[in-house]
Amino acid sequence: MLSRFNKVMILSAFAVAFAGCASNPPNVVSIPNSSDPAVEVARTEELVNEARAKQMDVLSPDNFKDAERALSKAKDYQADKKSSEKILQQVSYSRAWLKEGESKSDIARKSLGEIVDARSGALRANAPTMYPKEWKKLENKLENTTKDIEGGSLTAADKKGADIVAAYRQIERDSVAKQYLGKARMTIEEAEKDKASEKAPKSLAMAQGKYNQTMKLIAQDPRNTAAIARTSEDATRESDHLAEVMNKVNAGNSEALVLQNERQQRMISSLRKETKSQERELTQAEKQLEVAKQQEAELMRQQALTQTADKLRGELRPNEAEVFTQDGKVMVRLKGLNFASGKTTLTPQNKSLLKKVETALNDVPTSKIEVQGHTDSTGKADLNQKISEQRAKSVQQALIASGASSQNVNAIGMGDEHPISNNGTAAGRAQNRRIDLVIEPKIQE
Template identity: 50%
Template structure:
């Protein structure tokens, strides 16, 4: 059952002929034959413009269209020199259709509570331009319902009212989101493509949270301009920071190094502004930052070299500002220093790894286990280190001027000499790479 008030209005409109419009409206609003056609045309055009502002063109589309058509006929008749009677007749029809449109619009507003506000909000947000297909689709759904209302059929509006209003509300939210968060959204998508969630998780999380916060504020109230402006600026700024971090990470830095460096730069800048940092303190902070960057560079170099070897072939680590390449699978014949063909494949990759670092200096260390005469072990370890040194020089990884071969015998074991496994681990070559200062 319809509410009693709406039912009464509907019966009234059916009885007076305001629903189900004919080509010539019944009960046309009379206009005095002495009226000035030009003034009446101008007045009617103003009424139509006001009706469009009230969205009567979509809430009573048939009546509104006929009102416009009748006014256009009046204008054409005036231009053609027709009689004032003919012109005023069309103006009368136009105003009658406008009256019917106004009555039908009131019923539509009752049937679709909030439709004017929802549609106006979506339009102000620019949904008609941002999402033209969705805008037109929802517009057609609304037109179908309001045309049914004009004919006295309220059933479609009972079924579709909430859905149509909800779609306009969502279009407003989507349009505002697109307008204020598009840059942040694009930055996040680009970062996700570069695997930012894995490579820069802290920055990615911060940017994502700022974006989600702004989106929630918009969804809660897309017209809260002050809160939306602040939240969207925060989201955009955080997304730009993520892009900057990712650019540095892709150059070989870690996120931790980038963030630490930024923190130090902010601290230096802040202290400079406050004039509380003397030259010695500034130099010390700059030194710490340079040391941090150098440490990260070493870590990156070690990781790059490590990726070129299997764990059974070599161990790579950083120590005392240098990268150490411990060759685990390099084997010599007992009591000999000749490299042999079986070591060539490994040494070729060692040679390539050293070349990529562009070292300032390379030290080749030879080590033995504790079995046998210590002096002989020292000599043997030196000869083996010299063999590797010769190979690296011959193959271009280093020059003779920046490589040194050192024999350390059994003085620096890495495992227990009491077991066969431990002794095997102690018989090794270690290559220490000192990087260029940067």
């Protein structure tokens, strides 16, 4: 596994590493007695866990075990309330062993690089849980090899390395297969024991095909979990289908009849889905049609408003009436129609204007006209309300007398609550004593 040059370099490194080894670790760095033992013990435990994550427990097992023993002794001293000096000494020993183990692990990685990668993959596949006995045997074999390397011998790595790599690769594949295909394999095996090859050969072949497809994918790359997950779902689904078919066959049906019935059910289901889809499309189309109708109605209403307002503006002079649209209705503010303060009767001039208004209204289709009477703020509110109602009725009667339909013309008093000018001036009060016609145009079909 290594070139001759690399072997010489690694062995030289081991020779240096082993020089002067004793029962205590080399290169111990003392920790000041002023340090907090609890903090140092906790930090050392973190270092041990980090070393394990880097696989020091298998790359340099003896050093790692020595580090764990020293840490354990420090904890025991701590529990027995020994002196800080004794606790910190064991902590320093543990860290020194970790340092030594780190150096040996680097050397081991150079000779066992492929093994480390293979073992990492097996760990990610959860091999220790999936195959605990096989994993333990493989770990023991690796530990013996790394111990030989720790001892300065690379012969074991050369002889056993390829086999160990192959074993880790295989247990990784087996673990991935067990994780993703365990249920499918068990279902297929049970069906085979129940003579599925005779009772349901087509269903068995489909399940085996999906299973073998996933196994082939795992063999090619067990770390491509996204693709393996997708194909294993198909394999599990087909194996479940095999079990269903076997149950129906064992109940007295033939596989051909079971599969034919399934095809018919799928066809019915497909037709139902298609029908529901068409129903949804129809409902959506009806909603769109309704929206279109509403939009068209709104457009026609706006056109009727605009046309009515334009027609009335063309027949009434600006000093006679102000015409505008508001809240979906046409407002005709009769500027030329005025009442004296407190009065409700119409003057001949007012009647003449109303006659002209009625003539203009005859030229536009209307569905409803509301006559709104308004007063200024002079006097009490209840009296103003009555005056506004009487003014509105006076105009209503005049319009009806001129030919307007009594069913289409309503009168309402608004009192003094809606001024359009300043009630503090005579001119403003005169403007507030007014009549507004609120017209709802009739929309032509």
